[in-house]
Amino acid sequence: MARPNAEQWSAALHQLREAHAAGQRTTAMVRLVAAGLSVTERAVWLRLAAVERSDETRFRLSDTDRAAYVDFRGNVAAVHRARTAVLAGRTTAAAASIPDEFVSGWANAAPVSLRTLQRAFAAELTPAQAAAAAGGDRARRAKLVYLRRAASHRNQVWEGDHKNLPVLVLPPRGPATTPWVTMFIDDATRVIVGWAIALTPHAGTVLTALRMGMLPDDAGPARGVPGMLRLDRGLEFAADSVRDAMNALGVEVAVMPAYHANAKGKIERVNRSTDQLLLSMLPGFTEGPRELSGRLAGPVDDRSPARAGYEAAAAAGAPAETLPMRWSVFVDQFAAWVTWYNREHAHTGIGGRTPAAAWEQDPTPLRLIPEDELRHLLLADVGRTIGADGIHFRNLVYVCPAGLIRERRGQKVRLRYMPHDDRSVHVYLDGAYLTTCYPDNALSDEQAEQFYAAARVAERAAAADKRAARRRGRRRLAALASSGDPVTESKLVSPVDVAALAGRLPAGGGQLLRRPASTSLLGIGPAAPLDDPVALDDLITDDQDGAMPW
Structure with missing residues (x-):
């Protein structure tokens, strides 16, 4: 039979030592172990003696050693230097004073070499403890093991998060910047159900992303109302408008503890995938290689002076290849990537299927809701006053082709809109939906003719009202003339x-x-x-x- 390997010896000797500590080890037990390992009984006794002698002479860390390791940020050499200085009667090491508790703790310690001290720390500290001393809590959590959540079904749980995208984009106005995305992902199928891009995250981006996930969309199969939202403690997620909308839809909101990314690990993984699969391929990726001067390698410079100058350069008609991506171009690119991720990207976490396939293969019934109700609940909201030429919003002027705001100049209304989409806004008056308006510079010929036709109809109606009022006045005067004034x-x-x-x-x-x-x-x-x-x-x-x- 083959000779026993180190692991077999270690397991056998460990059991014999445990039995000895409990007062249960016998010669018969040692004989059985020797037979199981195909060695002599004497060989087992010799191995046991060697291990016990090693235990008696092996150096073990003291509480002072462990405390010094933490205070010296995981630097074993610094611990050894301070320990050796104390044993030599000094209170400083490398011109730095040694804390009094360390001096008293090492007063009667045995001298030890640096290599022995390194082996002791490697053997007695867990990787999480060593990482915490050297890198803090984030490094410690990278060494922790977490339980996986039980498998769920589609729309049972959505995870949401904000992410500052590391790519330079030129917005419609203002300096070039890195935009923020608010995304929600279905926990069971990994489908990106909804997203919204804005200069800064706010409650409106949260509501817009939720609305996108609840309505049918070409980007993915997701639709319907989720049972629960798993969110972080961001102020945008905790806004009253978000909670009120979710309460109205009967959706439970679970707020995760602060700085616990593992509580919503699937959306965190999608965030990393966004960087790896999309943004790293785009010009202006701010986490890419840099030149010696600190300038981003490539055609785009993301340093502050350059960011501020791109707006003026764009206004002066600079070539597109010398500017960051336009906002609208990036939004279209991100939308295309979401479609690809949902419908073509095979995900190992769901058995190598695409998120869309995992969604379609889940037979769980969906709780659907009409679009007109979501329009009222799940959109960004802002107040505006109707002006002489329409509603001014986001550097555009919005008008209603049906003419429903034409006679409401000076009235205050509420606009509901998608933060990354300026093609339309929904107008609300006194809490009730009034109409949908479109940018005046983007109206089609049919919409323009509809506006003028509505204006002609309104003018004819006003003229008819005026003529009717004149006729009623003449009739009243005739009645007064015939009856007389008392x-x-x-x-x-x-x-x-x-x-x-x-x-x-x-x-x-x-x-x-x-x-x-x-x-x-x-x-x-x-x-x-x-x-x-x-x-x-x-x-x-x-x-x-x-x-x-x-």
């Missing part, structure tokens, strides 16, 4: 009583009473003017103290 009629003298007044009026007074009363104040028509108007009270004599005879 207040004015009380001032007039009835013809029946003219004879009764004639005896009390001056000469010619009766003719005055018989003249027609004026109705000019009623708008019916002017009466013949009086040559010398006389007030009725002046025509009455004072002999009856102003009392009328009727």
Whole structure:
């Protein structure tokens, strides 16, 4: 039979030593081990003696050694230098003072060589402990082992995260910058369900990415409402608008502990894939090679002065090959990559299938919701005032081809929009959907004609309203003329009583009473003017103290 290897010897001797510590090791047990290893009993006893002598003489780390290793940031040579200085009676090492607790801790320690100390640290510290001393918490977590979550079904859990993309892009206005993307991924199938790109992440990008995932889309098969969102503690994810929208849809929101990337490891993996599979292939990748001066190798310079100068260069008509990618070009490129990732990229985590195939092969029913409801809940939101030429937003002017904002100049409205898409905005008035507007410089001929046609219809309606109001006014005046105004009629003298007044009026007074009363104040028509108007009270004599005879 073949001679036993080191692992077999180690396992056998370990069991015998454990039995000896428990007081259960016997000669018969040693004989059985020797037979199992195909060696003599004496060989087993000799191996046991050698191991026990090694244990007695082997150097072991003290608490002071371990504390010094942490304080000296994992530098074993520094620990040995300080330890040797203390044993020699000094309180400094390499011109640096040694802490008093280390001096007292090493006071009666045995001297040891640097190599022995290195072997002791390598044997007694775990990789996580050694990494923590040298690199801190991030390095320690890189050495930890995590449990995998149990397999789930599609739309059970979505993971979301923000990422600052390391690629230089020229936005519609302002200096060149590295954009942010907000992405959601389905935990079970790895489908990128939704995404939104913006200069900085905000609640609107979160809502837009969620809306994209819940509606049918050419980029991937995802649709429907998820059961849970697994998010980090970013302020954008914790915004009231996000929580209110998710509560309205019955979606549970689980906020992960801070600085625990493993809690949403699948979206973190997609973030790395974005860098590796897409951005590293694009000009302006800021994590690429650099020249000695620090300038990014390639046609684009991402240093601050150059970033600020690209906007002016673009306005002056500089050639496209000397500028970073335009914002719209990058958004189209990212959209194409998402489509490729979902439909063509084989993923080892789902059995070598594409995310789209894994989604389609999952029979779990989907909870769908109408698009018009999501339009109200899941879009970025901003307030604007309708101006003389439309709604000004993001350096564009938006108008409604149907003419629904034409007569609302000065009204305050709310716009709901997709942060990376300026092709349209949804307009809300007093919380209710009003219309969808489009940039005035991008209207098709049909949309422009629709706008002018709506304007002509509105003008004809206004003219018809004006004519109808004029007709109603004439009818009211005619009615007043036929019935008389009670207040004015009380001032007039009835013809029946003219004879009764004639005896009390001056000469010619009766003719005055018989003249027609004026109705000019009623708008019916002017009466013949009086040559010398006389007030009725002046025509009455004072002999009856102003009392009328009727």
